[in-house]
Amino acid sequence: MSELLWDVVGVFNWVVLVYFVLLNGVYLATSIFAFGALKRYSLRLRSLDLTDLITSAGAPPISLIAPAYNEEVTCVESVRSLLTIEYPDYEILVVNDGSTDRTVERLTEAFEFEPATRIPTAALATAGVNRVLRSRTHPSLWLIDKENGGKADALNAGLNYCYTPFFCAMDADSILEPQALIRIVRPFLEDASTVAAGGILRIANGCTVERGRIVEVALPNNLLAQFQVLEYLRVFLAGRMGWAALDATLIISGAFGMFRRSSVVDVGGYATDTVGEDMELIVRLHRHGYENGTPHRIHFVPDPVAWTECPESLGVLARQRDRWQRGLFQSLTRHKRMLLNPKYGRVGLLAFPYFFFLEMLGPVIELGGYLSFTATIIAGRADWVVVAAFLAVAIIFGGVLSLSAVALEELSFRRYPRLADLLKLFVLAGLENFGFRQMNAWWRVKGTVSAVRGIQGWGKMTRKGFEVQTDEEAA
Amino acid sequence: MPDFLLRDPESISATGLLVLIALILVLFVCTLVLSAYAVVMRSFHRARAKQTSELTDQWRDPVLSAVADPTLVPSVQSLVSDDDGVQFVDLVIEYVRRVRGEERVILRDLVKPFLPQVAERIHARSTERRAWAVQTLGTLGLPEYAAQVVAALDDSSPLVAMVAARALSREETPEYAGEVLARLDRFEGWNRLFLAAMLAAMGPAVSKQLRDALADENGSPWTRAVMADALRLQGDFLAGDIAAAIVGVAEDRDLLASSLRLLSAVGRPEHAAVVRPHCASADAVVKAQALRALGPLGGDQDIPLLVEAMGDPSPWPSLYAARSARDAGGKDVLMRLVASEHPSAALAEQVLAEENSL
Numbered sequence: 018m019s020e021l022l023w024d025v026v027g028v029f030n031w032v033v034l035v036y037f038v039l040l041n042g043v044y045l046a047t048s049i050f051a052f053g054a055l056k057r058y059s060l061r062l063r064s065l066d067l068t069d070l071i072t073s074a075g076a077p078p079i080s081l082i083a084p085a086y087n088e089e090v091t092c093v094e095s096v097r098s099l100l101t102i103e104y105p106d107y108e109i110l111v112v113n114d115g116s117t118d119r120t121v122e123r124l125t126e127a128f129e130f131e132p133a134t135r136i137p138t139a140a141l142a143t144a145g146v147n148r149v150l151r152s153r154t155h156p157s158l159w160l161i162d163k164e165n166g167g168k169a170d171a172l173n174a175g176l177n178y179c180y181t182p183f184f185c186a187m188d189a190d191s192i193l194e195p196q197a198l199i200r201i202v203r204p205f206l207e208d209a210s211t212v213a214a215g216g217i218l219r220i221a222n223g224c225t226v227e228r229g230r231i232v233e234v235a236l237p238n239n240l241l242a243q244f245q246v247l248e249y250l251r252v253f254l255a256g257r258m259g260w261a262a263l264d265a266t267l268i269i270s271g272a273f274g275m276f277r278r279s280s281v282v283d284v285g286g287y288a289t290d291t292v293g294e295d296m297e298l299i300v301r302l303h304r305h306g307y308e309n310g311t312p313h314r315i316h317f318v319p320d321p322v323a324w325t326e327c328p329e330s331l332g333v334l335a336r337q338r339d340r341w342q343r344g345l346f347q348s349l350t351r352h353k354r355m356l357l358n359p360k361y362g363r364v365g366l367l368a369f370p371y372f373f374f375l376e377m378l379g380p381v382i383e384l385g386g387y388l389s390f391t392a393t394i395i396a397g398r399a400d401w402v403v404v405a406a407f408l409a410v411a412i413i414f415g416g417v418l419s420l421s422a423v424a425l426e427e428l429s430f431r432r433y434p435r436l437a438d439l440l441k442l443f444v445l446a447g448l449e450n451f452g453f454r455q456m457n458a459w460w461r462v463k464g465t466v467s468a469v470r471g472i473q474g475w476g477k478m479t480r481k482g483f484e485v486q487t488d489e490e491a492a
Numbered sequence: 493m494p495d496f497l498l499r500d501p502e503s504i505s506a507t508g509l510l511v512l513i514a515l516i517l518v519l520f521v522c523t524l525v526l527s528a529y530a531v532v533m534r535s536f537h538r539a540r541a542k543q544t545s546e547l548t549d550q551w552r553d554p555v556l557s558a559v560a561d562p563t564l565v566p567s568v569q570s571l572v573s574d575d576d577g578v579q580f581v582d583l584v585i586e587y588v589r590r591v592r593g594e595e596r597v598i599l600r601d602l603v604k605p606f607l608p609q610v611a612e613r614i615h616a617r618s619t620e621r622r623a624w625a626v627q628t629l630g631t632l633g634l635p636e637y638a639a640q641v642v643a644a645l646d647d648s649s650p651l652v653a654m655v656a657a658r659a660l661s662r663e664e665t666p667e668y669a670g671e672v673l674a675r676l677d678r679f680e681g682w683n684r685l686f687l688a689a690m691l692a693a694m695g696p697a698v699s700k701q702l703r704d705a706l707a708d709e710n711g712s713p714w715t716r717a718v719m720a721d722a723l724r725l726q727g728d729f730l731a732g733d734i735a736a737a738i739v740g741v742a743e744d745r746d747l748l749a750s751s752l753r754l755l756s757a758v759g760r761p762e763h764a765a766v767v768r769p770h771c772a773s774a775d776a777v778v779k780a781q782a783l784r785a786l787g788p789l790g791g792d793q794d795i796p797l798l799v800e801a802m803g804d805p806s807p808w809p810s811l812y813a814a815r816s817a818r819d820a821g822g823k824d825v826l827m828r829l830v831a832s833e834h835p836s837a838a839l840a841e842q843v844l845a846e847e848n849s850l
Contacts, residue, residue, distance in 0.1 A: 060621065061651065064620060064624040076689075077686070134838055136838060205683060206686040209683050409516050413516060424530045424533065427534050431533075443527050
């Protein structure tokens with residue numbers, strides 16, 4: 018190889034080093050902020066009387082909008098769980114997004130839907146709505162049956178039929194905890210400028226579901242799912258909590274978030290030409306707020322929980338990560354004028370650059386780093402001491418960050434009661450550096466390439482369904 | 493700049509190597525510390541949960557016995573050591589939230605000896621600890637600790653002030669309404685309807701104060717709008733005339749909309765005259781609320797106007813107009829619309845169906 022090429026590799030290795038330091042520095046900083054914020058939050062919960070809030074006449078009505086596409090395996094259980102939510106005034110809008118399986122039939126059998134009239138309250142463009150149905154057994158449960166248009170399109174259709182000042186966007190295959198709404202609505206009550214709030218997602222694989230509720234929390238047996246449990250803890254408790262403490266939340270998961278209806282309608286609803294409609298909406302809400310000078314706060318609340326099923330096969334996980342990365346790319350490039358722009362406050366100066374350089378471009382650098390390091394080593398040009406030291410720092414630092422997420426979980430919510438699960442999480446914190454992390458980087462690079470090539474679509478997602486305990490088993 | 497990975501005797505000095513080794517050691521220690529921290533936290537919380545559970549088991553029956561027989565209060569108090577006082581208060585507060593009247597008074601008597609420990613924390617540096625103390629004293633310590641809770645309304649932390657306001661806004665303690673109302677501007681960041689619900693919860697004993705604040709032309713439009721919403725939640729019929737007077741002159745959008753909402757709940761037919769002009773408002777929010785109010789206040793003569801407003805391009809005015817047309821006695825007209833090809837036929841069908849499902 019020519020010296021020029023080695024010079025290029027050398028420069029790239031420095032880029033990798035800087036990326037590594039910056040990424041881990043940010044992770045460390047958000048973990049530290051999250052530590053303080055979670056500690057305060059745990060104490061704060063003691064000064065709140067949730068029962069009082071639930072019974073308060075001031076609890077505003079909420080619509081739960083649950084888009085469903087080919088969810089025949091989980092939809093009935095999920096809707097059943099939505100019906101058990103403890104909140105004084107809410108209705109459920111399940112939006113069937115042109116499912117080709119028996120989603121509608123299963124829902125109709127379970128909840129006795131019948132045709133009803135419901136006039137739209139907004140005019141967001143969506144694929145055609147075929148019919149609106151209302152449950153005979155649960156009058157607050159509606160089914161909007163429409164042509165397929167994607168998740169964002171389904172959410173917009175739900176928004177068009179939303180009659181309440183706030184709505185909660187969620188996945189039809191998620192299980193909300195009974196107090197999830199009352200916990201996530203709080204920021205809207207305490208701060209009138211709140212336009213959105215996100216809750217925490219947890220992995221339901223391995224947990225036992227009974228009558229639409231999670232009754233036993235445990236780690237899944239599948240190793241891939243176990244890694245994702247740890248990953249979700251890190252992303253939500255250390256990452257999102259930390260960014261929220263900095264008042265720079267840039268993403269709320271599409272699987273569970275609460276929004277002020279009028280704010281979302283004002284900005285045109287969900288973007289249907291991106292697969293990252295959840296993040297894109299938050300970025301757009303920020304942008305709209307800053308550009309129009311309207312006060313707007315976006316919160317992350319760590320205890321309203323939505324349980325979701327994660328992929329247990331490499332193929333499905335790869336497609337999911339590819340899609341997430343494309344969504345990130347599309348959201349950030351669409352609003353690139355916010356990058357390092359002081360007009361957009363902390364979001365423009367902190368959160369946006371972090372997501373742009375470290376999350377969007379990062380996987381390319383990381384994967385490139387694996388290649389350039391390997392090439393340098395194979396060529397016999399590397400100093401083994403430096404290589405070993407760098408790898409050791411990378412692996413142990415990765416472990417520190419994951420362990421800090423586990424520590425945050427133990428500090429705050431302690432959802433995994435078995436000591437064996439806790440110890441397993443420790444082991445996973447080390448193990449994930451050998452394979453899972455690299456595969457993740459590879460999938461994300463592929464996602465970036467797909468985004469650059471303009472590839473759309475969600476990719477096929479297969480669901481196993483929740484581990485449901487029957488009444489007899491429960492007894 | 494040479495590649496930092498290169499095999500070069502000078503690429504890494506002895507000091508550099510030491511720094512790297514130190515970094516690895518520090519990180520390694522961090523992993524151990526974090527793992528230990530997680531285990532310690534788990535053990536600590538388990539131990540605390542166990543202790544709480546044991547104490548709860550020990551106290552539950554005596555507490556319930558004392559509720560049934562107040563003479564047992566001193567003997568129950570003697571079961572609680574000073575060290576466990578705060579935990580006892582935490583247990584009793586859960587029961588207090590579920591009961592009313594005499595039972596609540598007994599439970600308050602039960603924790604009285606332990607409240608000084610709570611009161612000490614009202615000056616804690618931690619906002620959350622202060623908030624907890626205010627919440628506890630507000631629930632269990634009124635009127636003895638009223639001065640502290642009222643003072644917390646001026647706490648530098650909005651959280652503490654909010655907890656104090658909620659603690660003081662109870663039906664059984666209307667005497668503190670003035671203190672809360674005097675500081676209402678402090679809570680301008682709150683959701684207005686939530687605040688209104690909090691004030692409304694104090695019941696009819698404070699209605700006059702709310703009416704006076706609503707009628708006060710020197711008050712801020714925001715405060716007056718909150719009062720209007722609170723009075724609507726209370727269903728205070730005496731507020732109708734004040735609301736009508738405001739609707740006749742108000743320019744502030746929120747105040748106008750809230751007053752129209754109040755009129756829709758407590759107004760009388762003679763108030764329809766001040767409502768009608770707003771049915772043509774250029775502001776969709778005001779128009780929607782005016783059309784909503786015209787349902788209960790208006791009569792047959794308003795049905796043509798309401799039916800016409802059902803075709804409003806904005807969804808909320810049209811929806812409220814349809815409901816009002818139904819409530820003002822226009823069901824037959826709506827039924828005819830349903831049977832016709834009228835553009836508002838579906839809307840008419842919906843509001844008629846809404847009534848049937850109620």
